[in-house]
Amino acid sequence: MNLLDIRNLSIELETTNQNILAVDRVSLSMKEGEVRGLVGESGSGKSLLAQAIIGVLEDKWHVHADRFHWRGIDLLRLDIEERKNILCRDIAMIFQEPMASLDPTTTIGEQLAEAIDSKQLSGFFWQKQQQRKEAVIRLLHKVGIKKHIQCMKSYPHQLTEAICQRVMIAIALASRPVLLIADEPTAAMESTNQGQIFRLLASLNQLKNMSILLISHDLENITHWTNTITVMYSGQFVEAGTTEQIFNKPLHPYTKALVDSSPKANLQLPSKSRLMTLPGSIPILQHLPIGCRLGPRCPRAQRACVEAPKVQNFHGHKVSCHFSLKDTY
Amino acid sequence: MSELLAVEGIAKSFKLKGHWYHKKEFSALAPLSFSVESNKTLAIVGETGSGKSTLAKILVGAESPSSGKIFLNGQQLHKQQLKQRCQHIRMIFQDSGTTLNPSLTVLQLLDEPLKLNTNLNESQRRQLIRQTLQKVGLLGDHMNFYPHMFSGGQKQRISLARAIILQPQVIILDEALAALDPSLRSQMINLLLDLQQQMGLAYILISHNLGIVRHFSDQVMVMCQGEVVERGDTLEVMQNPTHKVTKKLMMSQNFQLKHHKHKCM
Numbered sequence: 001m002n003l004l005d006i007r008n009l010s011i012e013l014e015t016t017n018q019n020i021l022a023v024d025r026v027s028l029s030m031k032e033g034e035v036r037g038l039v040g041e042s043g044s045g046k047s048l049l050a051q052a053i054i055g056v057l058e059d060k061w062h063v064h065a066d067r068f069h070w071r072g073i074d075l076l077r078l079d080i081e082e083r084k085n086i087l088c089r090d091i092a093m094i095f096q097e098p099m100a101s102l103d104p105t106t107t108i109g110e111q112l113a114e115a116i117d118s119k120q121l122s123g124f125f126w127q128k129q130q131q132r133k134e135a136v137i138r139l140l141h142k143v144g145i146k147k148h149i150q151c152m153k154s155y156p157h158q159l160t161e162a163i164c165q166r167v168m169i170a171i172a173l174a175s176r177p178v179l180l181i182a183d184e185p186t187a188a189m190e191s192t193n194q195g196q197i198f199r200l201l202a203s204l205n206q207l208k209n210m211s212i213l214l215i216s217h218d219l220e221n222i223t224h225w226t227n228t229i230t231v232m233y234s235g236q237f238v239e240a241g242t243t244e245q246i247f248n249k250p251l252h253p254y255t256k257a258l259v260d261s262s263p264k265a266n267l268q269l270p271s272k273s274r275l276m277t278l279p280g281s282i283p284i285l286q287h288l289p290i291g292c293r294l295g296p297r298c299p300r301a302q303r304a305c306v307e308a309p310k311v312q313n314f315h316g317h318k319v320s321c322h323f324s325l326k327d328t329y
Numbered sequence: 330m331s332e333l334l335a336v337e338g339i340a341k342s343f344k345l346k347g348h349w350y351h352k353k354e355f356s357a358l359a360p361l362s363f364s365v366e367s368n369k370t371l372a373i374v375g376e377t378g379s380g381k382s383t384l385a386k387i388l389v390g391a392e393s394p395s396s397g398k399i400f401l402n403g404q405q406l407h408k409q410q411l412k413q414r415c416q417h418i419r420m421i422f423q424d425s426g427t428t429l430n431p432s433l434t435v436l437q438l439l440d441e442p443l444k445l446n447t448n449l450n451e452s453q454r455r456q457l458i459r460q461t462l463q464k465v466g467l468l469g470d471h472m473n474f475y476p477h478m479f480s481g482g483q484k485q486r487i488s489l490a491r492a493i494i495l496q497p498q499v500i501i502l503d504e505a506l507a508a509l510d511p512s513l514r515s516q517m518i519n520l521l522l523d524l525q526q527q528m529g530l531a532y533i534l535i536s537h538n539l540g541i542v543r544h545f546s547d548q549v550m551v552m553c554q555g556e557v558v559e560r561g562d563t564l565e566v567m568q569n570p571t572h573k574v575t576k577k578l579m580m581s582q583n584f585q586l587k588h589h590k591h592k593c594m
Contacts, residue, residue: 258512275544
């Protein structure tokens with residue numbers, strides 16, 4: 001059974017003039033124990049989608065979906081309180097900038113202690129306090145911080161960014177989630193630290209069977225760590241499939257351009273040769289093209305592209321394009 | 330081919346606050362020497378705190394070195410001759426959004442270096458700005474726009490225009506490609522390579538994306554704690570790294586490379 005099953009989710013922004021469709025009918029499904037990558041450039045609505053899943057969007061954003069199931073429960077039919085309970089219990093999220101997301105005025109130890117649910121503790125209050133402290137230390141050990149005494153006493157600014165991100169992951173793990181949403185966990189980080197964070201997430205996935213939704217703007221960074229990948233462009237669904245399918249046989253012209261433009265993936269290219277690119281730049285939210293939003297930049301665009309294409313499914317490899325590259329392989 | 334930029338024994342140390350009878354010094358950059366030829370790219374890789382940004386600042390003249398000499402075309406660059414230096418060595422920063430003055434139009438932004446460094450009159454300056462904007466793939470009419478009206482990739486092009494408008498010989502790219510989206514990044518790489526061929530520029534690329542370093546550079550220099558631990562032709566260094574810092578850097582990204590390679594086969 002699917003853990004998370006979202007069908008045709010749209011997010012609309014209410015403005016004074018007209019409503020803007022920021023995310024246009026995106027589908028996303030996750031199985032238990034899966035690491036799914038969600039890839040898109042800036043303005044593709046990937047962070048919006050994550051925020052819509054955990055329900056922290058402001059009131060001016062309107063979310064509609066044909067189906068929004070969490071472990072078989074239809075979340076759209078529940079009232080807000082019930083939905084909040086389920087989401088708090090099962091889903092946790094870590095954010096882009098760990099330094100900015102942690103409270104700068106309290107110590108790491110206090111912030112972690114706050115995150116631990118009192119349902120996990122038992123006994124009298126002095127016993128609970130002791131248990132809470134032990135739980136904090138266990139969490140820190142779990143994310144690979146050995147000097148727990150020093151770490152608990154320090155404030156976020158005294159730690160490096162990688163350690164802060166580990167603390168963020170520890171806070172997310174405190175509620176023992178089933179799904180962890182990682183929104184660009186390694187943005188602006190050194191490559192050695194990036195590797196550490198990804199390895200930590202991978203080990204959590206293997207040992208705890210925790211599902212991870214890994215959001216990133218760069219396809220080449222995450223392909224090593226994911227089982228399946230969903231690609232988005234400018235708020236529209238582009239392509240979804242296993243990592244091998246996406247990387248070896250991209251069906252959508254946009255995915256193909258992403259794979260071709262990465263210097264890391266094309267090591268056989270002679271150095272200083274020209275890289276494949278798409279012309280133009282990413283459209284801004286106020287001036288989105290009609291139909292397929294890649295249209296003006298797409299090398300295969302034809303007249304039919306003014307209408308948004310339907311999603312086609314080739315053995316679990318879904319693509320949303322009128323003229324997919326299926327015939328070229 | 331003759332050396333365009335040569336650096337001899339550049340070092341930088343900072344004085345730390347300490348008690349007056351045991352003053353401490355922190356050496357950010359050990360004495361190092363290197364040279365760059367025109368039409369070539371030197372890449373500098375290393376972790377944070379390895380002194381690569383300090384080196385860039387010294388080269389461009391934003392900081393003065395504690396010791397050592399810099400030669401451009403065989404002539405020594407002195408501290409006093411900043412004017413000469415800022416004509417020939419230009420720099421592009423990581424975040425183009427914050428390095429462009431938001432209250433000036435693109436015309437005013439690009440006019441400033443011309444006013445300070447050349448004797449052109451107004452119509453000639455305007456002509457040159459129009460040409461430069463076209464060279465980096467923008468329209469001449471974009472000169473009346475303000476920076477906030479451009480997207481991230483276009484802003485990076487404007488900073489590139491500001492860098493090449495004085496016809497420099499060396500451009501320093503301090504993580505200039507890191508913050509861009511992948512499709513814009515490859516456009517930018519193509520543009521930089523084209524300009525290198527047209528104008529014979531030498532680039533000094535500071536980056537920690539080894540994929541870009543491999544594609545873009547001829548020589549590579551690996552730094553750790555202010556010292557150069559390994560240098561040589563990019564391909565040779567990447568094929569058989571000898572120092573452990575290089576190996577560690579390669580490891581953190583390279584097993585991903587191998588992974589792709591394996592899949593492609």
